[in-house]
Amino acid sequence: MSKKILVVVEHEEGKIRRGSLEALAAARQLAEAWGGQVIGAVAADQATSLAEEFARRGADQVVALEHPALARYTPDGYRQAIAGLIEEIAPEWVLMAHTYLAQDMLPLVSAASGAPVLSDCVGVEIDGERAVFLRQPYDAKFVARTVDNGPAPHFATLQSGAFPADDLPENHGGTVSTHAVEIDAAALRREVLEVREVGDRTVDLSASEVVVAGGRGLGSKEKFDELVGSLAQALGAAIGASRPVVDSEWLPHAHQIGSSGQAITPKLYVALGISGAIQHVVGIRGAQCIVAINRDKEAPIFNEATYGIVGDVAEVVPALVAAIEEARAQ
């Protein structure tokens, strides 16, 4: 029997999210290595047109899982719809983008069969009948080759950007079927009251040409203000921050850059004492030139950087401010 790879599609405002297309690209890799089949699942009140799109983009078969209760995401609604489909088709692998929704819901599904999730994977190697997924433990200081030795179904989520979706077909010609799923309304335990923007939108970094951001490596609010502040002033830059800086209340949330903050596209981005976690990096990938200053040469931020200086911010930043002023004076 040919192996089935199930991709659970995430969508927002009638559009398939990019991460789900990346999951499709990963699923195609597995399916092609094994002569298997990629099956998509779209849960919604009306899922057919999204299912058709996913079938065009490379799924061999897409199941539109429809029920009025699936009009908006709830973990229990999705769990019931997807668990039912998994039982029906018995996939070898279940793949999703590593998004907030996947993390909120997929382990509920996997726990039912005693399976953990190979989460936040950045690559895959095919080793005969098994898939070896690459993860990045210890804040991406290492890459771990990881397998699930249990019985199928296996579960994995994929890091944003790790499986480029650029080469997906436009007209794959997969088939679509619509399932009216049964959902036990009494089992929808999370009652969503509202979805809203977080209040603080007072700082818009998206328009800034130069952004200087500081991270936990600054050590204290005082050092942050002094060092990030002086460099930002010298460069005429806006000030950004990594999440721990905001969590520690050195700066308001409006300055946060990353998956739970802002995405920026400046000409120049300077990261001071920021390690370069993926949740931060997704917010700076649009920057034209990235400078990183960090005392740890292995920090992942250097993989994103155009220029790097390995050193202590307390020494490098004042020198940089002086050098900028010197250059200006010439």
Next chain:
Amino acid sequence: MKILVCIKQVPDKDARLVLDDAGRGIVQADLNWEVNESDRYAVETGLRLKQTLGQGEVVVCTLGPDRARKALNTALAMGADRGIHLSDPDYRGGDPMTVARVLAAVARSEQAELVLCGTRSDDEGYGQTPILLAGLLDRPAVFLTMGVEVQDGSLKVIRELEAGRQEESIVPLPAVLAIQSGIYEVRYTSLKGIMAAKRKKVTQPTPTELGLSSDQIGGTGQRIEVLSMAPPEAGGHCEFIEADKPDVAARELVEKLRREAKVI
């Protein structure tokens, strides 16, 4: 309300990590350890809920070797009432599923109405134990909780969404919440708290006492296997500016930003 808070001890953020000889993990000797970042926020959340409700008990629980006792002590010094140290060798090793099985057994035996976890352990970074736990307990859960209030016997919960949005919802008790870093300011441990922690009770239930068979937990029960681990290959194209003195490096960088990248 009885609140169970699950915390993990992880290497200090600035620890120099070295691969072990087998190349499948890190050398644990000589490291400094701390309570996982989001778990500190989970402890804080439990303490605040108890304070607001004016009653209840905050029980803090960790699965880990002897050294993990220190993580419990930190939480007890913050104000948790009692500790559970899952230190039996049979618990060791494992993956998020085997850990969730043990934590589920603790939640059941404690009859905890609310289980609080962090969102992600900063060492292995799986980010799934709380939701697996909710699945095993058949309880509702919220990942990335950024606010919680008890309201008429239910929870009003704020969940963080991507791109600066939030979802507010009502979730019935009993429930599991994964607390996101930044929800509240985490209190410091006072000297008084540290002294008081010494008198607080810490139990060490065995798998048998929790009704767990050894083939479901720890290294025997695990499904996830790390075949090998290595430092990442430098993926980028970063040009390192190497100079002995900061002012030399700084001048060189400014020069490059002006002439090469033309961004200042």
